[in-house]
Amino acid sequence: MTATDLVVVTRQQVATGVVEFGLARADGAALPGWEPGAHVDLELGPGLLRQYSLCGDPADRSVLRIAVQREAAGRGGSRAAHERLTVGGTVRVHGPRNTFPLVAARHYRFVAGGIGITPIVPMVAAADAAGADWHLSYGGRTRAAMAYATALRDRYGDRVDLYPQDETGLLDLAGLLAGPGDGPVYCCGPESLVRAVEEHCRDWPPGRLHVERFAPRDDTTFPDTAIEVELALSGRTVTVPPGVPILRAVEEAGVPVLSSCREGTCGTCETPVLAGVPEHRDSLLSAQDRAAGDTMLICVSRARTPRLVLEL
Template sequence: MQMIVHERRDEADGVLSLSLVPAGGGELPRWTPGAHVDVVLGNGITRQYSLCSDPADRYRWRIGVLREPRGRGGSEYVFDKVHSGDIVEVGAPRNHFELARADRYVFVAGGIGITPILPMITHAEREGAQWTLLYGGRTRTSMAFTEELAHHGDRVTIAPQDESGLLDLAGLLGTAAPGTLVYACGPEPLLGAVADRMRGWQPGALRVERFAPLAVEPAGAEEAFEVEFHASGITAVVPPGASILSVAEDAGIIADWSCREGTCGSCEAPLLAGRAEHRDSLLSEEERERQDAMMICVSRAERGCSRLRLDL
């Protein structure tokens, strides 16, 4: 859908926000905390950004963008080329970081990882749930939305590394808390440290979102396998080194995609038969065990499985 940049605002050093409204007016699609959208940029690339506005606001969406000079060009384009009044193409919200119901939440954010956490806090407040936030960054001036968080008082701990050192995860997560869910988003070292501190917690208590793909060790040397694209009536071979997505495209099958690295969820396809070796950075262990969907940009057939059937 086409949306107008209603407001562009500097939120911190190297971080800006864009408030977006429908170009044709009217209400926006409903979304839930943790959702992100694809933004199609004028340089021909698509990037995913977490929605960080109020999910109850049906007339405005907000995204936060971190400038990454060593990135792939998306953030540089936003900073240099996208201004108030511009029109951008935005996809429908998708959510692989859903906020489940709980009596209490612990939120941990690092840097731009605060963006999906903001609507979670808004929702938790509205539902009357208990929650706390530990928010870290390199410096106080690099941490976005701190003024917005200030009115929550001592439920929010702002911990810039140059002032406080590393986040006190031992104090926050050292003791398992039944009925509590932990949501963490940020750089991989932070997510790894959170997971390490929660080894004694109940399974499923930790939910994470990554902005970069998790390093996945293949189960062995890649083997060729067949894929039946059930809805298209086409069967094709996926050779070693190729992805199901690329084979689908070569066969003329239209499949959604955006990141091609297993982090955005755009290419998720229903798995009707066979077993997948999941190499994405999105699905939980429970979701992987169900074997009913897979990310076709990175995942393959499990060793010993010669054929998959996908609803594509």
């Protein structure tokens, strides 16, 4: 991925605990283009590479906008963003890239929970601009904690339903997802919401539900045994013991790999597979990608065969 140093040009609180940052080039040059669902990876300190969805306007090439919710119990990324990203300061940014693309359709249903609204904001704007029929159901703990809630409601009216939990209770997923309908469903939010949505949609046609999650799902279905991994570009072969991630073994062999979440949710370490059959344990790749077997997330996935050949 392309990496560049960007300047923090704006910083504003958009909800309780949520700050929006605007990032731009120091020379004012145009930034890379992107489409709804895309995100960028920010280097926030040693070992702190974190991904954030772009929530601005793809047509505005002058600035990239992200919104970061401070997580007191997180791994330090959100705290670093809130404390270190100040107006006038710089941050190294990788991307944009898109693992949650918006497919063309005439009808959409969007379901967002908490900070999961960030990739949904440009999606509903794109759907509206295209003249599609769409509806957004957006839940959060409190109205004050729901970023962009007022702006979305003011702009789109009754196409947006807000569900602050302390006022209305949880989202009525049984009603919202009573059937597959005529178009895709896009969902982003906490793992509890994503899992509940997946459960409601488990019998739907393939490809109808699109999700982006922040936490890994347990997807282990094959014994965790020692495997041999050949790194085709580096000319090295490493043995990966049981319980050791391929990513860690590769790094210990002296081959650098860009990574972020190390939980199989962000896609930063996605690596082409040249030979062998991956055992996918990530929470990102589609069923079609898994079946193809030509790429894998090496931070969590392993192998169904004794040997893998990776493009590293």
